[in-house]
Amino acid sequence: xxxxxxxxxxxxxxxxxxxxxxxxxxxxxxxxxxxxxxxxxxxxxxxxxxxxxxxxxxxxxxxxxxxxxxxxxxxxxxxxxxxxxxxxxxxxxxxxxxxxxxxxxxxxxxxxxxxxxxxxxxxxxxxxxxxxxxxxxxxxxxxxxxxxxxxxxxxxxxxxxxxxxxxxxxxxxxxxxxxxxxxxxxxxxxxxxxxxxxxxxxxxxxxxxxxxxxxxxxxxxxxxxxxxxxxxxxxxxxxxxxxxxxxxxxxxxxxxxxxxxxxxxxxxxxxxxxxxxxxxxxxxxxxxxxxxxxxx
Amino acid sequence: xxxxxxxxxxxxxxxxxxxxxxxxxxxxxxxxxxxxxxxxxxxxxxxxxxxxxxxxxxxxxxxxxxxxxxxxxxxxxxxxxxxxxxxxxxxxxxxxxxxxxxxxxxxxxxxxxxxxxxxxxxxxxxxxxxxxxxxxxxxxxxxxxxxxxxxxxxxxxxxxxxxxxxxxxxxxxxxxxxxxxxxxxxxxxxxxxxxxxxxxxxxxxxxxxxxxxxxxxxxxxxxxxxxxxxxxxxxxxxxxxxxxxxxxxxxxxxxxxxxxxxxxxxxxxxxxxxxxxxxxxxxxxxxxxxxxxxxxxxxxxxxxxxxxxxxxxxxxxxxxxxxxxxxxxxxxxxxxxxxxxxx
Numbered sequence: 267x268x269x270x271x272x273x274x275x276x277x278x279x280x281x282x283x284x285x286x287x288x289x290x291x292x293x294x295x296x297x298x299x300x301x302x303x304x305x306x307x308x309x310x311x312x313x314x315x316x317x318x319x320x321x322x323x324x325x326x327x328x329x330x331x332x333x334x335x336x337x338x339x340x341x342x343x344x345x346x347x348x349x350x351x352x353x354x355x356x357x358x359x360x361x362x363x364x365x366x367x368x369x370x371x372x373x374x375x376x377x378x379x380x381x382x383x384x385x386x387x388x389x390x391x392x393x394x395x396x397x398x399x400x401x402x403x404x405x406x407x408x409x410x411x412x413x414x415x416x417x418x419x420x421x422x423x424x425x426x427x428x429x430x431x432x433x434x435x436x437x438x439x440x441x442x443x444x445x446x447x448x449x450x451x452x453x454x455x456x457x458x459x460x461x462x463x464x465x466x467x468x469x470x471x472x473x474x475x476x477x478x479x480x481x482x483x484x485x486x487x488x489x490x491x492x493x494x495x496x497x498x499x500x501x502x503x504x505x506x507x508x509x510x511x512x513x514x515x516x517x518x519x520x521x522x523x524x525x526x527x528x529x530x531x532x533x534x535x536x537x538x539x540x541x542x543x544x545x546x547x548x549x550x551x552x553x554x555x556x557x558x559x560x561x562x
Numbered sequence: 563x564x565x566x567x568x569x570x571x572x573x574x575x576x577x578x579x580x581x582x583x584x585x586x587x588x589x590x591x592x593x594x595x596x597x598x599x600x601x602x603x604x605x606x607x608x609x610x611x612x613x614x615x616x617x618x619x620x621x622x623x624x625x626x627x628x629x630x631x632x633x634x635x636x637x638x639x640x641x642x643x644x645x646x647x648x649x650x651x652x653x654x655x656x657x658x659x660x661x662x663x664x665x666x667x668x669x670x671x672x673x674x675x676x677x678x679x680x681x682x683x684x685x686x687x688x689x690x691x692x693x694x695x696x697x698x699x700x701x702x703x704x705x706x707x708x709x710x711x712x713x714x715x716x717x718x719x720x721x722x723x724x725x726x727x728x729x730x731x732x733x734x735x736x737x738x739x740x741x742x743x744x745x746x747x748x749x750x751x752x753x754x755x756x757x758x759x760x761x762x763x764x765x766x767x768x769x770x771x772x773x774x775x776x777x778x779x780x781x782x783x784x785x786x787x788x789x790x791x792x793x794x795x796x797x798x799x800x801x802x803x804x805x806x807x808x809x810x811x812x813x814x815x816x817x818x819x820x821x822x823x824x825x826x827x828x829x830x831x832x833x834x835x836x837x838x839x840x841x842x843x844x845x846x847x848x849x850x851x852x853x854x855x856x857x858x859x860x861x862x863x864x865x866x867x868x869x870x871x872x873x874x875x876x877x878x879x880x881x882x883x884x885x886x887x888x889x890x891x892x893x894x895x896x897x898x899x900x901x902x903x904x905x
Contacts, residue, residue, distance in 0.1 A: 341769035383752030
């Protein structure tokens with residue numbers, strides 16, 4: 267556990283009107299780890315991602331990335347520090363082709379200014395060819411070469427999801443934030459995703475923070491897990507410990523029926539505590555988030 | 563094996579032949595387009611200048627609306643300020659024409675940048691209202707600033723000797739248009755074009771990819787203003803006198819409509835539609851009143867108010883049947899001409 271802290275979040279608080287979305291949330295992501303962020307629907311996981319990337323402005327708390335305070339930086343400057351993310355409802359631009367999307371993601375390492383490109387200066391043509399070659403490599407790594415010239419908007423959900431991941435990687439990030447990477451995937455595809463994620467960690471030395479509901483995947487790849495409930499940290503630990511944690515089981519099983527259980531600190535129903543020894547039920551269907559319907 | 567080689571050879575020959583055919587066709591089309599300039603005399607040279615100036619304005623609006631997804635209903639202010647700045651530089655300061663055009667471009671850019679800073683805080687309908695209000699305000703304030711615009715008599719913008727001929731001036735306008743077209747082509751082919759596409763579609767996604775969305779929107783405004791100011795400078799020297807009434811709101815509306823009819827993000831469509839709308843008010847009334855049979859109750863005065871109606875009808879047709887505009891209609895042809903049968 268003596269690895270360097272890549273991301274450190276201290277006392278994050280976010281309110282929308284009277285609704286406390288995040289309440290004094292602190293977490294740490296160490297370099298080269300895969301960290302899971304789990305919790306029932308509405309626990310504030312995606313809001314947390316939006317605060318970390320600077321899309322939401324939290325009322326309190328600080329975010330440190332790579333040793334520097336990035337709390338007040340706008341989204342694009344955080345991205346340039348090496349934070350990349352995927353989106354629950356996909357971060358691809360439908361009007362562009364897959365190749366163009368990946369090249370779009372290479373924006374910050376294009377190596378020439380927008381003005382130079384517009385004037386057609388000599389170096390920009392060469393760099394464009396290089397970028398295209400790099401993009402082709404990334405596209406091939408993700409097996410998207412057959413659809414490279416198709417518009418992203420015309421592709422099935424699963425393919426667009428892969429494209430989203432390819433784009434996040436094309437930004438050349440230090441940390442990858444994945445918002446439900448396995449949603450909409452079949453069990454086999456989810457397992458394959460696990461292999462990919464481990465490969466990204468081990469070969470590219472990427473740090474990964476991911477929101478995920480697919481329990482086998484979390485148990486399989488995560489080195490550490492944070493559990494969120496009603497905007498607060500319920501517990502944290504290694505996945506094996508989390509699986510048996512009584513409060514987690516209570517939050518997943520009783521979260522909807524007993525909102526008080528989470529907000530007053532969580533009195534754990536005894537019945538839930540000696541519930542199934544394996545993971546609790548997955549609390550929601552994979553298509554419950556208002557995502558465009560699609561097939562994997 | 564031998565069959566395969568033969569097939570390859572045939573494909574190769576066909577490609578070569580196809581390329582030659584396409585190049586010939588493009589040259590032939592350009593030659594036909596150049597006919598009025600060569601044989602049309604001064605009248606057509608003037609018209610071609612006007613068409614080229616409109617095309618630059620159309621591309622200017624295309625930069626803002628087509629690439630960045632922002633709307634401007636106040637473009638007459640940017641063009642007008644460019645025109646007055648060019649006229650001021652030429653007549654009051656006596657500077658060469660190049661300086662006047664540069665002054666027009668810079669003035670247009672600066673104005674658009676200021677409007678852009680305000681406009682960045684609003685979107686959609688409110689942006690339309692802000693730019694509309696700015697355009698109307700500029701008409702009544704800046705354009706009536708006597709020292710700058712020369713008041714009712716207008717500001718004079720004489721041409722230098724070398725450009726005093728209408729044909730020479732038309733060539734200048736076409737040259738500037740070619741530069742603007744080149745810049746637009748490189749813009750969409752490089753990182754700025756992709757960044758603008760992202761900003762236009764989803765600013766959050768753009769920002770998480772490291773794109774400075776505010777900066778790009780402001781840059782799009784400035785760039786649009788630059789082209790508009792440049793067009794204004796050309797207009798000043800084309801007409802040789804600039805008056806406030808040349809830049810009324812109606813003309814800004816026509817510019818936006820012609821860009822939409824031409825097809826946002828389609829260079830060819832925008833250029834063709836702009837040229838069409840530039841020439842329509844000049845040619846249609848004369849053409850109709852020259853017809854041997856005149857319908858009852860119609861006369862030349864009526865013909866002069868026809869073009870705006872035609873604009874509106876064309877807009878409705880475009881919105882209903884081909885939202886991509888003229889560019890969408892022409893796409894099969896342009897795709898074949900630029901890329902042949904390949905994708």
